[in-house]
Amino acid sequence: MNGFPDDPKNMPTRLGRRGLFAGSLAFGALAGGRWASVPAAAAALRRTAVPGTVPRLVPMRPHADQIADIKVCLRPFRAAGPRLDVERVGGKVVIHNYGHGGSGWSLSWGSAEMAVGKAAALSPRRVAVVGCGVIGLTTALTAQRAGLDVTIYTRDLLPHTRSVRANGSWTPDSRVALTAPAGPQFADTWERMARYSWKSYRDYLGLPGNPIDFRDSYVLSDTPFDAPEPEPENPDHKGDYATTGMPQQSSEFASYGERIRDIIPASELLSAQENPFAVPYARREPLMIFNFGAYGHLLLSEFYQAGGRIVIREFHTPADMKTLPEPVIINCPGYAARDLWGDRSLIPVRGQTAWLPPQPDVAYGVRYKGASALSKSDGLMIQGFDMSGLGEMDGVGNSFEHADRSEAEKAIGIFENLFARFPAGQG
Amino acid sequence: MRGLQARLRDAALGAGLLALSVQVAHAAPARAGTSYYTAAQAGRGATAYQQFCAVCHGADLGGAFDVPPLVGRFAANWAGAPLGALFDYMSKAMPLFAPGTLTPEQNADLLAFMLRENGAPAGSRDLTPEGLKTMMFPKMTFATVK
Ligand SMILES: Cc1cc2nc3c(=O)[nH]c(=O)nc-3n(C[C@H](O)[C@H](O)[C@H](O)COP(=O)(O)OP(=O)(O)OC[C@H]3O[C@@H](n4cnc5c(N)ncnc54)[C@H](O)[C@@H]3O)c2cc1C
Numbered sequence: 001m002n003g004f005p006d007d008p009k010n011m012p013t014r015l016g017r018r019g020l021f022a023g024s025l026a027f028g029a030l031a032g033g034r035w036a037s038v039p040a041a042a043a044a045l046r047r048t049a050v051p052g053t054v055p056r057l058v059p060m061r062p063h064a065d066q067i068a069d070i071k072v073c074l075r076p077f078r079a080a081g082p083r084l085d086v087e088r089v090g091g092k093v094v095i096h097n098y099g100h101g102g103s104g105w106s107l108s109w110g111s112a113e114m115a116v117g118k119a120a121a122l123s124p125r126r127v128a129v130v131g132c133g134v135i136g137l138t139t140a141l142t143a144q145r146a147g148l149d150v151t152i153y154t155r156d157l158l159p160h161t162r163s164v165r166a167n168g169s170w171t172p173d174s175r176v177a178l179t180a181p182a183g184p185q186f187a188d189t190w191e192r193m194a195r196y197s198w199k200s201y202r203d204y205l206g207l208p209g210n211p212i213d214f215r216d217s218y219v220l221s222d223t224p225f226d227a228p229e230p231e232p233e234n235p236d237h238k239g240d241y242a243t244t245g246m247p248q249q250s251s252e253f254a255s256y257g258e259r260i261r262d263i264i265p266a267s268e269l270l271s272a273q274e275n276p277f278a279v280p281y282a283r284r285e286p287l288m289i290f291n292f293g294a295y296g297h298l299l300l301s302e303f304y305q306a307g308g309r310i311v312i313r314e315f316h317t318p319a320d321m322k323t324l325p326e327p328v329i330i331n332c333p334g335y336a337a338r339d340l341w342g343d344r345s346l347i348p349v350r351g352q353t354a355w356l357p358p359q360p361d362v363a364y365g366v367r368y369k370g371a372s373a374l375s376k377s378d379g380l381m382i383q384g385f386d387m388s389g390l391g392e393m394d395g396v397g398n399s400f401e402h403a404d405r406s407e408a409e410k411a412i413g414i415f416e417n418l419f420a421r422f423p424a425g426q427g
Numbered sequence: 428m429r430g431l432q433a434r435l436r437d438a439a440l441g442a443g444l445l446a447l448s449v450q451v452a453h454a455a456p457a458r459a460g461t462s463y464y465t466a467a468q469a470g471r472g473a474t475a476y477q478q479f480c481a482v483c484h485g486a487d488l489g490g491a492f493d494v495p496p497l498v499g500r501f502a503a504n505w506a507g508a509p510l511g512a513l514f515d516y517m518s519k520a521m522p523l524f525a526p527g528t529l530t531p532e533q534n535a536d537l538l539a540f541m542l543r544e545n546g547a548p549a550g551s552r553d554l555t556p557e558g559l560k561t562m563m564f565p566k567m568t569f570a571t572v573k
Contacts (some may be wrong), residue, residue, distance in 0.1 A: 160493065244450070314504050316512045339520035400524040401493075402483060 062415035073165035081177035090322035101176035109200035110193030131332035133163035170288035211295035251393035278421035352397035354408035355379035384411030462550025464539030472540025
């Protein structure tokens with residue numbers, strides 16, 4: 001039982017929420033001064049971390065001359081949410097599973113479960129999976145676990161896919177749909193996916209190499225968390241998705257996190273004495289993260305161990321699917337469906353991450369000024385997700401999938417500056 | 428430690444390769460004398476390529492870690508497929524940062540350049556958006572692989 005309105009329309013969506021899922025509830029509930037009506041949220045946010053529970057944090061070493069890699073990716077965004085319908089191509093049944101926006105990692109297992117359910121209903125002995133990004137790979141594994149023989153047909157293996165150019169944390173409702181076009185039905189679908197995925201990921205915790213892990217994420221702010229924030233709206237917006245065919249403002253993006261707050265660890269404030277950062281306000285939230293290297297290799301070996309087969313192949317048109325021997329095909333091409341399947345409803349949302357050498361002694365993440373720094377096993381990841389104040393509109397419609405070094409340096413600079421003043425009150 | 432089996436396998440492999448190369452040679456570029464494009468057109472395509480494509484696919488068409496090359500595997504991928512499918516894909520999807528913004532003529536020039544770089548010989552007629560619809564991407568041979 002919670003005192004929160006389940007209808008996403010009633011939820012404050014104006015605060016930049018992308019990549020900010022954990023704790024978004026407490027954060028969001030504050031928008032517009034709605035405290036009084038949400039006592040549970042107030043209680044959650046007023047809880048201050050017990051003294052002594054903020055460990056001595058090893059400072060990050062974020063310097064632009066440490067950049068080892070810059071990765072750029074297009075989130076496969078659809079206003080109505082991922083495409084999950086079933087289509088016939090010649091004699092084949094094609095089950096679509098693509099278009100997960102900024103939430104593909106987070107929702108992968110739940111989405112796979114739904115797609116495989118549809119495939120299994122047809123009782124095929126074997127199925128084909130097209131694509132080997134995180135959606136294709138988890139779909140293939142889920143199909144094996146349902147007792148099917150699986151062949152993956154793909155142009156690239158995981159390390160070359162857009163999937164590994166993500167941030168890689170639990171962000172299940174990060175630009176996954178627009179509230180209105182997706183409608184209430186997708187909200188239910190989303191909740192099923194999110195809950196199923198969360199449990200699936202928990203099964204990979206505590207394994208050698210930490211494929212899946214938790215990090216304390218410190219969210220910093222120069223103003224109190226309950227101060228109203230300026231609307232991150234597009235100042236010269238004209239209309240909305242319904243009138244223009246493109247999202248025009250942050251508030252159009254769906255926010256469903258509220259629906260699963262019972263299983264997502266809440267955030268807590270740090271008292272001024274406990275806050276080691278030279279920024280007045282800090283809260284801490286536990287964040288689930290996906291370590292691409294360890295996790296990707298583990299999934300691939302599980303697939304092979306269960307007798308899976310991979311065929312490297314590029315499809316030129318949907319008609320090519322007719323040449324596959326399998327009667328049932330689960331289609332997971334991600335953003336590439338825009339051109340492979342002619343799906344113009346896919347909207348690119350550009351994003352970029354910079355990777356610095358791993359700092360295994362740093363076991364936390366920080367978010368500040370629209371940028372995120374997260375210590376992962378494969379590197380210190382730094383992403384500017386909203387450095388221009390555009391909120392959810394950042395990168396929307398931008399398909400320039402090419403590294404922008406100055407953007408990376410700017411994001412790194414935010415943390416270089418922060419850690420030059422760390423810990424606060426010294427030097 | 429190489430036993431009889433390994434030697435037999437190598438021999439079989441060698442024979443297989445031989446058979447393969449013969450087969451490739453047979454399936455090789457369409458009918459002799461097919462004119463895919465003219466040298467002048469491929470030259471125009473080269474200029475357009477540097478302007479619109481090289482930023483991602485590389486000046487030498489070699490691609491990068493996250494960007495497919497337009498030579499090598501690319502040829503194997505498209506060999507025997509309708510040129511029209513490739514032309515349609517380029518026209519709709521490329522350049523990635525501004526898809527669909529090139530004219531059909533520019534795309535035909537680009538395709539001519541890509542054919543040249545993949546070893547298809549120049550001929551006496553330009554590749555046109557209409558004409559290419561009935562053509563196939565040629566298969567590479569030992570002679571054409573660069
Ligand atoms: C900057 C950024 C940060 C992100 N952060 C997060 C995050 O923190 N958490 C989260 O949950 N999500 C995040 N995402 C979103 C997530 O990365 C995507 O939703 C997800 O990667 C989509 O996976 P996919 O498997 O559908 O697509 P892809 O990874 O693109 O895989 C598609 C597969 O299909 C194959 N394929 C494509 N076309 C063809 C063809 N014609 N023939 C044969 N094979 C083909 C490809 O080779 C590939 O194997 C982020 C995205 C970006 C850009």
